[in-house]
Structures are given as C-alpha cells and as structure tokens.
Amino acid sequence: MNAFRRYSRTSCGSETGIKLLSELSNWLGSGRLIPVNDIAVDLGTANTLIYVKGEGIVLNEPSVVAVERGSRRILGIGLEAKRMLGRTPEGIEAIRPLKDGVIADVDVTEMMLRHFLKQVTSKRIFRIKPTVVVGVPSGITELERRAVRSSAMSAGSKNVFMVDEPMAAAIGVGLPVETPTGNMVIDIGGGTTDYVLYVDGAILASGCIPVGGDHVTNDIHLVTHLPLSKAEQVKKTEGDASGDPTKSEGVVTVADEGGFPDVELKRQIINDVIRMRFQETLELVRERLPDDGLVRVGKGVFLTGGSSQMVGLGELAQDVFGLPVYKPESPDVSGVHAYIKDPQYFTALGLIRYAQILEEERPNSSAWGKVSGFLRSLWPFGG
Ligand SMILES: Nc1ncnc2c1ncn2[C@@H]1O[C@H](COP(=O)(O)OP(=O)(O)OP(=O)(O)O)[C@@H](O)[C@H]1O
Ligand SMILES: [Mg+2]
Incomplete structure (x- = not known):
C-alpha cells in the first residue's frame, strides 16, 4: 500500500x-x-x-453565472453570462460560484x-x-x-x-517525480495560489493561499477607481511586477469609451499595487514551507496558471525564493x-x-x- x-x-x-x-x-x-x-x-x-x-x-469559459437581482433566477452561464453582464449590468448580478479556492x-x-x-x-x-x-x-x-x-x-x-x-x-x-532532488510548482490562478513541493516521489509540502490574479485586478480597481474590466486590461498590458524602477517611469493612459477624457495613471502606482499583492502571496508560500524546504528544491521553482503570465512575476519570484524560476x-x-x-x-x-x-x-x-x-x-x- x-x-x-x-x-x-x-x-x-x-x-x-x-x-x-x-x-x-x-x-x-x-x-x-x-x-x-x-x-x-x-x-x-x-x-x-x-x-x-x-x-x-x-470548452474554455469563465466560471461565472448571471442571476437576476432579487429573484436569483439564473439567466446565463459562462460566456453567455459574461456577455449579459456587459450589456445590462443593472438588473443582473454575477456569481462566481468558486471563490477563494473553495x-x-x-x-x-x-x-x-x-x-x-x-x-x-x-x-x-x-x-x-x-x-x-x-x-x-x-x-x-x-x-x-x-x-x-x-x-x-x-x-x-x-x-x-x-x-x-x-x-x-x-x-x-x-516534472519527473522520482528523482532525489525536489521540485516546486506554484500554480497562480485567478482566485488561488496552489503550491506543491515534492522530493524523491513524496510530497514535502503542499497547500493553497486564497489569493490570485483576480485579487490584484481588484486592488488596481480600488486604488485607481477604474472599472474592473479596465483594471484587468491595465494589469495585463501595462503592469510589471518585477520592482525594476525603469519599468515604473511615466504614466499609463487609459482610454474612456464613454466619452469622458482619458485617464492618466502613474505607472509606479499600478506596479506597486501589483507587486505588493504578489510578493505577499509568494512570501506566504515561502513561510509555509518546512525549514529545509527551499534547500531541497533542485532545479528551481516552476510557475504555472494564468497569472504566471504577469510581466515581471518571474523576477519577483526569484527575489522571494532566491532560486531560478521557470515558466x-x-x-x-x-x-x-x-x-x-x-x-x-x-x-x-x-x-x-x-x-x-x-x-x-x-x-x-x-x-x-x-x-x-x-x-x-x-x-x-x-x-
Ligand atoms: N497576460 C496576463 N498577465 C497577467 N495576468 C494574467 C494574464 N493572463 C491571464 N492572467 C490572469 O490569470 C488569472 C486566471 O488564471 P487561470 O485561468 O489559471 O485561473 P483559474 O484556474 O480559473 O483559477 P484558480 O486556479 O485560482 O481556481 C486571472 O486573474 C487573469 O487576470
Ligand atoms: Mg487553476
């Protein structure tokens, strides 16, 4: 057995x-x-x-369900729900039935x-x-x-x-799992950051931090007052998590489709918000590893999940773990x-x-x- x-x-x-x-x-x-x-x-x-x-x-659809406000009647699921939410958001509420990893x-x-x-x-x-x-x-x-x-x-x-x-x-x-050296995989998704460290075919540590890229988008939304969809766009197209000061110079111009003037945001602010949340999350992963955990990681840390595409996240992870990072x-x-x-x-x-x-x-x-x-x-x- x-x-x-x-x-x-x-x-x-x-x-x-x-x-x-x-x-x-x-x-x-x-x-x-x-x-x-x-x-x-x-x-x-x-x-x-x-x-x-x-x-x-x-099939690749958002894990979202649109319900009618008040009656809670289901109006659409997945892509259909997302389309509805874009069109008539007032009477409709979005439910993300999987949240924070539960x-x-x-x-x-x-x-x-x-x-x-x-x-x-x-x-x-x-x-x-x-x-x-x-x-x-x-x-x-x-x-x-x-x-x-x-x-x-x-x-x-x-x-x-x-x-x-x-x-x-x-x-x-x-990843090979039966080599004597260890491997660490961190899957950074939308709502969670899951990690597993296994050495010599056995799990040394694994777990889940209930924070992911969607929290970062929400942070940007709270700090800049941009709508969530714009905050998501800014994160993906303009953001940088590396902490490199040369990547945080100047401003980002966000176009307004509603006829209002374009919004200018300091790149430094956006990047600080992004970096802070990811840094905290990765540090939590590090803290939860056993004392000798990082020493036993062989080749390095492997990042997966949608948020691993975040520009500069590889550099940030390298700073936090002091190990080579791979996507x-x-x-x-x-x-x-x-x-x-x-x-x-x-x-x-x-x-x-x-x-x-x-x-x-x-x-x-x-x-x-x-x-x-x-x-x-x-x-x-x-x-
Ligand atoms: N180019 C990108 N830059 C930064 N973040 C990105 C990029 N592309 C996708 N993301 C983020 O990836 C996240 C979704 O990742 P993924 O599809 O792996 O999540 P999930 O598997 O549904 O969630 P979880 O694993 O937490 O349950 C979103 O927060 C999204 O903003
Ligand atoms: Mg996932």
Whole structure:
C-alpha cells in the first residue's frame, strides 16, 4: 500500500483534497479495473476548461453565472453570462460560484458544471458513458466533492475522479517525480495560489493561499477607481511586477469609451499595487514551507496558471525564493498543440496526460499492475 508522506500542508478549504489523492493512490495501487477517461475538466476559480480525448480543449469559459437581482433566477452561464453582464449590468448580478479556492456556492457550481458538461456531451454520441477527471481546488470539503460528483454524474458520466489542481499542474509541467532532488510548482490562478513541493516521489509540502490574479485586478480597481474590466486590461498590458524602477517611469493612459477624457495613471502606482499583492502571496508560500524546504528544491521553482503570465512575476519570484524560476514548456500532448505554450492550460494538460496514460496502457487487463506502477511514477505519491 502506498505511504502518503506528508510533512506540512495548508489548504484553502479542508484536508479532503489530500485524502482524495491518498484514496486515488490506494485505488490505483489496488489494481482494480481502470476505465478509459474521456473528459478532463479544470474547474478553476476564473475559468473552466474542458478537454475531450482526441479532440483537445473544446470548452474554455469563465466560471461565472448571471442571476437576476432579487429573484436569483439564473439567466446565463459562462460566456453567455459574461456577455449579459456587459450589456445590462443593472438588473443582473454575477456569481462566481468558486471563490477563494473553495466552492462558495455548491448549488450554483453544480448547475454550472452540469451546464458545461452537457454542452460538450450533447454535441456527440458517446458509445459509452464518459469517465470524467475533474481538477478541483485543493482541499474541497466532502459536501463540495459530492456536488462535483453528482453534477458530473447527472450530465451523463460513468465515473468521476477528482484531482488536486497543483498535482495536475505538476503533471502538466511534466516534472519527473522520482528523482532525489525536489521540485516546486506554484500554480497562480485567478482566485488561488496552489503550491506543491515534492522530493524523491513524496510530497514535502503542499497547500493553497486564497489569493490570485483576480485579487490584484481588484486592488488596481480600488486604488485607481477604474472599472474592473479596465483594471484587468491595465494589469495585463501595462503592469510589471518585477520592482525594476525603469519599468515604473511615466504614466499609463487609459482610454474612456464613454466619452469622458482619458485617464492618466502613474505607472509606479499600478506596479506597486501589483507587486505588493504578489510578493505577499509568494512570501506566504515561502513561510509555509518546512525549514529545509527551499534547500531541497533542485532545479528551481516552476510557475504555472494564468497569472504566471504577469510581466515581471518571474523576477519577483526569484527575489522571494532566491532560486531560478521557470515558466516551463509543456510536454507534447497530442491534439492540443495550439494551447500547450500557455501556462493557463497546465492543469488541464496534467489531467489530459493522466487520461492519456490510462488510455495508452489499457490494452490488456494483465497490465494493470504495470499501469498503476507507471502512474505512481508520474504522481507524487510515496512508494
Ligand atoms: N497576460 C496576463 N498577465 C497577467 N495576468 C494574467 C494574464 N493572463 C491571464 N492572467 C490572469 O490569470 C488569472 C486566471 O488564471 P487561470 O485561468 O489559471 O485561473 P483559474 O484556474 O480559473 O483559477 P484558480 O486556479 O485560482 O481556481 C486571472 O486573474 C487573469 O487576470
Ligand atoms: Mg487553476
């Protein structure tokens, strides 16, 4: 039986995520029949991605639901909700059912996931019911886990597996897990920063800080009074988190489409807001590592997630950890070439790889022991 070595862990929710992995590891080790996996879902705070085997990423929509103010009637989900919110924002409220790394609204999450899966499954005739692998925020509770399972089942799945996001990101990055040196992956998304440090095939530390790029956007919005959509745009196109003073000279001009004069903002202010939030978050990760954690990191720190695209974040992470920082190229995964250079897709990629390996190794049932052994070599479980 696999020993799941764990020295320290902090989570955004409960410890269920780790228990789940442990369970999955035991399940794989037990040699029971492993089914084919057809669909991988990265259920993110900001975006939900769905991958279908052999086709690549078929759905990439914001994890947002539009409800009517007052009645709370659901008006739209995903892209449709985002479009509605842009058009008639007064009578409509946006719900982000996954917030701060936990499932804040179980019913709405269930509805959203079912909607996304139905959108994918209704378009095709599966000869068999698909098995669904879902990447979920670290540490979701038992109740949340049941909601994810039941919505996937009611959308026509045969089986549902749940995988911790940072683990999926680590697999997506394609890091070897059984080398004596350690690896650290930090997945900086919209609502959370998930990290995992594993050494010699065992997890030394993992956890989740309930802060991500959406908080940074909100900070810019609060400080500059720009609408959130503009704040997001400024962050992505003008911001720099490096702390390099030459990157903070002058002003940023933000055009106003409503006929008001353009707004001029000091670059220094925007960059300070961005840097402060990311620095604090990365320092929290560092503080939560065991004393000898950083010494045992081998090659360096790997950044994934949409926010790892933030300009200057690599330099900032290097300052905080005192280690080389990588935004790695993903391993080659058939069918998704167009996406694989984008760190936002690493979690989905990990889920895909997981599904692919199961598929490739499936041919004869006597090979199940080998399958589970190979999977264990990919997954950061203790042996
Ligand atoms: N070029 C960019 N520069 C800075 N930030 C970016 C860029 N592109 C995307 N982001 C940020 O990435 C975040 C979304 O990342 P991602 O899609 O990985 O989140 P998620 O997986 O839905 O969230 P989580 O993992 O927290 O549940 C948003 O905050 C967005 O602003
Ligand atoms: Mg994510």
